[in-house]
Amino acid sequence: MKSSRSEAQTAAVWGRKGGRWGLLLLGAAVVQGIYLAASAATHAVGYPLDDAWIHQTFARSLAQRGEWAFLPGTVSGGSTSPLWTLLLVPGQFVPGAAWAWTQILGGLCLFLTAWMGQLWYDRLAQIEGESRRGVPWVGLFLILEWHLSWAAASGMETLLYAGLILALFASLTRAEPNWIWLGAAVGVGVWIRPDALTLLGPVGLVLLGMGGQRRALLKRMLAVGIGFGAVFALYLGFNLLTAGSIWPNTFYAKQAEYASLLAQPYAGRLLQMAAMPWVGAGLLLLAGAAYALVRWKQRQWVVLAGMIWWLGYTGLYAWRLPVVYQHARYLIPAMPVIWTVGFWGMRALGRRIETNVAKFSLARFAWGALTAGVLLGFVVLGARSYAEDVAIIETEMVDTALWLRASTDADALIAVHDIGAVGYFSERRILDLAGLVTPELIPFLRDEERLRTYLDDQQVDYLVVFPDWYESLENGKEVVYRSQGIYAPKAGGENMAVYRWR
Numbered sequence: 001m002k003s004s005r006s007e008a009q010t011a012a013v014w015g016r017k018g019g020r021w022g023l024l025l026l027g028a029a030v031v032q033g034i035y036l037a038a039s040a041a042t043h044a045v046g047y048p049l050d051d052a053w054i055h056q057t058f059a060r061s062l063a064q065r066g067e068w069a070f071l072p073g074t075v076s077g078g079s080t081s082p083l084w085t086l087l088l089v090p091g092q093f094v095p096g097a098a099w100a101w102t103q104i105l106g107g108l109c110l111f112l113t114a115w116m117g118q119l120w121y122d123r124l125a126q127i128e129g130e131s132r133r134g135v136p137w138v139g140l141f142l143i144l145e146w147h148l149s150w151a152a153a154s155g156m157e158t159l160l161y162a163g164l165i166l167a168l169f170a171s172l173t174r175a176e177p178n179w180i181w182l183g184a185a186v187g188v189g190v191w192i193r194p195d196a197l198t199l200l201g202p203v204g205l206v207l208l209g210m211g212g213q214r215r216a217l218l219k220r221m222l223a224v225g226i227g228f229g230a231v232f233a234l235y236l237g238f239n240l241l242t243a244g245s246i247w248p249n250t251f252y253a254k255q256a257e258y259a260s261l262l263a264q265p266y267a268g269r270l271l272q273m274a275a276m277p278w279v280g281a282g283l284l285l286l287a288g289a290a291y292a293l294v295r296w297k298q299r300q301w302v303v304l305a306g307m308i309w310w311l312g313y314t315g316l317y318a319w320r321l322p323v324v325y326q327h328a329r330y331l332i333p334a335m336p337v338i339w340t341v342g343f344w345g346m347r348a349l350g351r352r353i354e355t356n357v358a359k360f361s362l363a364r365f366a367w368g369a370l371t372a373g374v375l376l377g378f379v380v381l382g383a384r385s386y387a388e389d390v391a392i393i394e395t396e397m398v399d400t401a402l403w404l405r406a407s408t409d410a411d412a413l414i415a416v417h418d419i420g421a422v423g424y425f426s427e428r429r430i431l432d433l434a435g436l437v438t439p440e441l442i443p444f445l446r447d448e449e450r451l452r453t454y455l456d457d458q459q460v461d462y463l464v465v466f467p468d469w470y471e472s473l474e475n476g477k478e479v480v481y482r483s484q485g486i487y488a489p490k491a492g493g494e495n496m497a498v499y500r501w502r
Contacts, residue, residue, distance in 0.1 A: 077243020187231025285342025395485025
């Protein structure tokens with residue numbers, strides 16, 4: 001009786017308007033602050049990915065010249081996430097504010113992800129006849145989970161996408177979703193990342209699973225099509241104008257760049273990628289996810305849809321882009337789906353032993369304590385990893401870009417594989433060896449003989465690469481600058497080098 005009264009009091013406290021969401025907002029700010037402080041203490045603040053500087057360069061071009069361009073005067077489809085780039089533009093209007101504005105957006109997206117994950121869990125609990133009040137444990141888990149904390153401070157669109165995905169699943173859990181809104185949400189998602197197109201799958205599965213008369217089914221399908229089609233058509237038009245194709249350049253460039261990985265057996269690639277969400281506290285939700293898979297009910301089609309989508313999304317990347325570097329950043333947006341389902345499954349699993357109050361209380365306490373300990377432990381490990389990632393970008397890409405700006409002619413043509421920081425800071429003409437803003441290179445990205453001929457034909461002045469990235473492209477070329485960063489070699493890599501090409 002005392003336990004029930006205590007739980008009721010807790011629910012009353014956290015059921016107050018704004019209390020739960022205020023806690024999540026505070027938690028997101030604190031965790032992001034820890035990551036940024038670790039970065040500042042290690043070397044400097046910045047971004048852990050060179051790609052973040054690509055978004056900043058596009059945003060600066062839009063703010064200063066009204067151009068959707070990486071290189072001045074050249075319209076380009078090199079931004080994978082047009083919506084994220086647009087959100088970054090306000091930070092470019094105030095000198096020196098771009099990094100701070102980006103981190104504010106990242107923190108808000110971490111909060112959004114936690115909020116939507118908690119909302120989805122609450123609605124699943126409501127179907128089971130449980131209270132939607134109480135401490136927002138799911139949201140707190142998502143804030144503390146190191147993949148998401150790292151992504152929040154990365155300067156990338158990752159958590160904007162994750163928050164939209166969870167919002168879509170939360171909406172699908174309603175008794176009668178707004179199908180036009182859901183279709184439009186998928187369309188908006190494609191403006192964040194092209195792979196959001198896969199979200200039509202769970203929308204369709206839940207729609208069919210709800211049953212009903214054929215006329216009602218067709219009406220729902222039409223609503224989804226109208227909502228999605230209206231937004232998606234604009235996206236296709238935008239790509240045709242900027243990239244000359246229906247997909248951005250990055251869609252083709254990344255697949256061409258890592259095509260060699262497809263030689264590995266598909267089963268091995270899939271297993272490796274499917275293991276990524278369980279590196280950390282997520283492992284403690286694995287049993288819940290497995291239990292949810294065998295326990296879903298008719299009104300919980302969304303649970304099955306979420307699990308199928310996560311597996312399909314992972315399988316798609318294993319098929320076309322099987323990379324797990326940078327903490328499996330391409331898979332991070334899908335991870336909160338399987339974790340939220342895992343929480344729901346753990347709660348359902350717990351009810352099986354709830355009849356024995358003593359055993360249930362002990363098991364719940366032990367699981368909660370272990371989860372909290374692992375989460376906090378990985379906050380420390382994740383912050384350290386984030387700080388080292390930022391230090392590598394700052395001492396390699398940013399350092400090299402600043403040297404190029406200070407030591408090369410203003411009209412020099414630079415061939416570079418990692419274009420983000422070099423494009424943003426050097427203010428030189430860029431030839432992109434990864435094909436993101438030089439798409440004509442995509443057919444022969446890994447053909448070094450053709451690349452040499454192309455660079456000669458274009459009268460490139462300097463080549464900027466990590467020496468281990470190519471087998472022979474830089475052979476016979478003079479090294480005119482090599483960064484002195486200590487972090488890349490410490491992580492098993494090399495220092496970035498600048499070669500005089502001609």
